[in-house]
Amino acid sequence: MVISSIILAVGTAVLVIVTAYYASQTERLVGQTERLATLTQQSVTQASQREQIKTSRYLWERINEKYDPIIKIGRSQGWPEDGSGIIDVGWEMLSPLVREIDYFAFLVLMDEIRDVRHYRHRLSRYIATIMRHYASANIRHDLRDQYPDFNRLIMGWNINMPDEET
DSSP states (O other), X not given: OHHHHHHXXXXXXXXXXXXXXXXHHHHHHHHHXXXXXXXXXXXXXXXXXXXXXXXXXXXXXXXXXXXXXXHHHHHHHOSOTTXXXXXXXXXXXXXXXXXXXXXXXXXXXTTSSOOOHHHHHHHHHHHHHIXXXXXXXXXXXXXXXXXXXXXXXXXXXXXXXXXXXX
């Protein structure tokens, strides 16, 4: 019986030592896993930020490609003599521009592009200029109806729009 008790005590001691060893190994692995998860999250965040910058630059270039000819027409024609302040550039020029802005707005509103500090002021100014000086009341109405994210961006950013009657 004494021998059985000694064997049981030695077995228990071995079991405690083995359990302690595996517990320490588990803690070490948990710590490594947490560090790996943190590094992975940082890597994903940096990749996401790079992708957002790349996408926003690309869209900004496309917006400018469509905005620049409209502004050029306005500068070459001067302001209308009828006092309306509207330089008619037509739906065929405004619609593709607003389509690009609408897509940019969609990405901003869906949080695919988060950091818009660089673009917000200039894009707000572009939109206000387009709607005030290059789109008649009917075209403004159509643009806002047909491009819902464009309209949501105007509302969300509180861009000052002309009255619909003018």
